[in-house]
Amino acid sequence: MKYIVPPTATTWAPVPEGSHFPIQNLPFCRFEEPELGEIHLGVRIGDQLLSIDSLIEHGFLGEYSDRVFLDIADLANPNEPTALGIGPDLPALPTGLSDLRRQIAELLDADNPELRDNAEATEGTFFDAETAAFEVPTFCSSFVDFYSGIHHASNVGRMFRPTQPPLLPNYRHVPIAYNGKASTVFVSGTGIVRPKGQYLPAGADAPVYGACQELDFELEMGFYISQASVPWQPVQAGEAEEHILGLVLVNDWSARDLQRWEYQPLGPFLSKSFSTSASPYLVTLDALEPFRIQGMPQDPAPLPHLRTTGAHHFDIQLEVLLQTPAMSRPQVISRSNTKHLYWSMAQQIAHLTSNGAPLTSGDLCASGTISGEEEGTFGSLLELTWKGERPLTMKETGETRTFLEDGDRVILTGWGEGQGYRVGFGSVEGVVLPAR
Known part of the structure; x- marks a missing residue:
C-alpha cells in the first residue's frame, strides 16, 4: 500500500526553504553518529537525521523491536528469519517501507506532539546531517x-x-x-x-x-x-x-x-x-x-x-x-x-x-x-x-x-x-x- 504525504502537510521539525528534505520526502539512510561511532538507520528531515533505531528504543515503533536491522533493505523485509535475529513468535510486519514511512511522517506532523514534546526522546534521536558520516543505504549485492x-x-x-x-x-x-x-x-x-x-x-x-x-x-x-x-x-x-x-x-x-x-x-x-x-x-x-x-x-x-x-x-x-x-x-x-x-x-x-x-x-x-x-x-x-x-x-x-x-x-x-x-x-x- 502506497503512502503519499499530502503536498500541504507541514512538520514541527525545522525545514529550510527550498530544502530537498521536507516531510513529503523522508528518504532513508545509514549514518554514523559522530560521538560514539554507532551506525544508525535513519531518515532525513530538513538539516537533521532522525534515528529509526532511537525511535524503536523509545517505543515509538514498538512493533519493530526484537528485530535486528543492519540496513534499509532489512527494514523493508522485516519478516526474514533467524539470520536477522527474528524469533518465530514475533508478529508479521508489512513488507516495504511505506508503512514505516507513514508512521514516521505522523510523528513529524506539525499537529502531533507525541515526539515533539518528549524532550528525552528528541535529544538522542536527532543528529546533524552535516557532521554525520554516511554509509551506502544498503549492502550492494550486485x-x-x-x-x-x-x-x-x-x-x-x-x-x-x-x-x-x-x-x-x-x-x-x-x-x-x-x-x-x-x-x-x-x-x-x-x-x-x-x-x-x-x-x-x-x-x-x-x-x-x-x-x-x-x-x-x-x-x-x-x-x-x-x-x-x-x-x-x-x-x-x-x-x-x-x-x-x-x-x-x-x-x-x-x-x-x-x-x-x-x-x-x-x-x-x-x-x-x-x-x-x-x-x-x-x-x-x-x-x-x-x-x-x-x-x-x-x-x-x-x-x-x-x-x-x-x-x-x-x-x-x-x-x-x-x-x-x-x-x-x-x-x-x-x-x-x-x-x-x-x-x-x-x-x-x-x-x-x-x-x-x-x-x-x-x-x-x-x-x-x-x-x-x-x-x-x-x-x-x-x-x-x-x-x-x-x-x-x-x-x-x-x-x-x-x-x-x-x-x-x-x-x-x-x-x-x-x-x-x-x-x-x-x-x-x-x-x-x-x-x-
Whole structure:
C-alpha cells in the first residue's frame, strides 16, 4: 500500500526553504553518529537525521523491536528469519517501507506532539546531517549498469560511428546493460583515485600501461532492489516496481582512454570497475509519486514481456557541478532530466530477469548516462566537450577542462519540483585523487 504525504502537510521539525528534505520526502539512510561511532538507520528531515533505531528504543515503533536491522533493505523485509535475529513468535510486519514511512511522517506532523514534546526522546534521536558520516543505504549485492539514455547513446554513436546510424539496431528493442562491480560502489564523499590501465596513446601502434588521461563522470539515476525474486521466474514488467527499495543518484566514473582500448568485443571492464559513487539517501517511489510521467514514445513497440501501461517514468531535474582546486565555488556545467531515459525501471527489471536470473535484495541498477538533446544538457564530459574537441571554460578562473584533473570535485544533484516543496536526492560527489 502506497503512502503519499499530502503536498500541504507541514512538520514541527525545522525545514529550510527550498530544502530537498521536507516531510513529503523522508528518504532513508545509514549514518554514523559522530560521538560514539554507532551506525544508525535513519531518515532525513530538513538539516537533521532522525534515528529509526532511537525511535524503536523509545517505543515509538514498538512493533519493530526484537528485530535486528543492519540496513534499509532489512527494514523493508522485516519478516526474514533467524539470520536477522527474528524469533518465530514475533508478529508479521508489512513488507516495504511505506508503512514505516507513514508512521514516521505522523510523528513529524506539525499537529502531533507525541515526539515533539518528549524532550528525552528528541535529544538522542536527532543528529546533524552535516557532521554525520554516511554509509551506502544498503549492502550492494550486485551492480548492473544500463544504457537507457537514448540521447547519450546517440551522441556516442555520432562521435565514434559518424558514417553509420547513431543507434545500433538493437537499441530500441532491448534495454542494453552490463554487470559492474558491486565492491567498488562507494557512498558520496569517497575520494576517487585515478585508475591505471592499458590505453592506446594518440598516433601510437601499441598500448601503454599508466594512469588514465581521460577521466570522466556519468550522470545517472539508480535504484536498489528490496524484494528478491524466484530463480527461473521472470518478473513481469507490470509487477516490477514492487521489487524497488528506492532511488539514489549515481556517478558511474569512467576512464575513456581505457574504455576505448578495451571495450571491443565484450564491452567495458577496467574502465568502469574502479569506482561508482551513490548518494546516501534512498528516495522511495511513494515520495516520487507526484512526479510520475509518461515516457517518450517507443517505436517500434517493445516485445510483449517489456510492455507496460501507465506512467513509469519521472520528472526529476538533474544538475552537474564542477569545481577545480582553484575555484571558490562549483559551477553548473549541465542540466538534464530523467524524462530523457528511453527504458523505464520496470522494463529494465523485466529484461534483467527475462532469462530466469533472479533479483537479490540489495542489487543496484543504474540507468545509464542521462543526457538531453541540446548542448548544456549532456551527462558526461565526453559529450560536453565532444571527445575533448570543445573544452569547457570555468567562468571564475578561466581554466579549461576536457576531462577531469586531479583535485577536481564533481557534484551531481537532482529533485522533483512540487507546488511549494521539493523532493530531492541531496547530492553525490567525489574529488579526484592522484593515481597510486
